[in-house]
Amino acid sequence: MSEPDPVISPSPAVRGGRLRVPAGPVHELLAPRETALGGSTVVRRLLPNLGRRMVGAWCFVDHYGPDDIADEPGMQVPPHPHIGLQTVSWLHDGEVLHRDSLGSLATVRPRELGLMTSGRAISHSEESPRDHARLLHGAQLWTALPDAHRHTAPTFEHHADLPEISATGLHGTVILGSMDGATSPGRTFTPLVGVDLTLTEGTSTAPPLEPDFEYAVLTMSGLTEVDGVRLDPGSMLYLGSGRRELPLRALADGSLLLLGGEPFEEKIVMWWNFIGRTDADIRQAREEWMTGTRFGEVHGYDGGRLAAPQLPRLPLKPRGRAR
Known part of the structure; x- marks a missing residue:
């Protein structure tokens, strides 16, 4: 979920369109900002960023951990609403218990896909189970739904087995979309991709990319050079488009998230946990959440x-989508 930033208030923005999307490869380092999120969890927010707000349909990226929560409650995010987007829960360590207004109850574990399509309206909670692992480390991501699908019926998918790719010193899990012949079972609404890549120290490789996609890479752990740019854990590099491969070199054992997609054509208004197209969309959604209509109830x-x-x-x- 998105919470008001402690420094930057929850300001509205229209994001999208092909204007100002680089027509070729670039190197644009996106600095994170820290914000508290439910219980003892502090996240590093990378999208939306002061410099760039979308990568394809990806419009929100939080990276958290690894945190030692052995003596802490861990993640505790109370029921909250969403419209017009998909949420992607992705873990490297720990577990997240998902509840939603559809009645879904699922424990998402490392390298399992928890995919929630909010469509016209849904509410959910996220928490570390009472008996949880010592470490919590993962990412919370959103994709914006195109206008033709933003009023679709809400759904929740939990995929414990995802397709994998491999090469010497490289192992990948396809979270959404397709890469190198492997396709995720998760439903998508625009051309996009999300892949978790793990590299062993000393590996140099170059996985294939779609030249029509724009891409960004988030380092989850370790030290990696991405197209010659060194990335420390928790940093994100925007790469632009026009690439057919991505040169990677592991300076230590590590992992990263590759996110990409066709530049999102549409203009969207994103505020708090809502994505709409107009001021009225957002104000109506807030009113209906506060009055207890439309979003259902999360039990448990x-x-x-x-x-x-x-x-x-x-x-x-x-x-605009970029400043």
């Missing part, structure tokens, strides 16, 4: 639900 979470932050007085106005 020990605690109340989140209240939405206050909307700005002025109408939500467009901003």
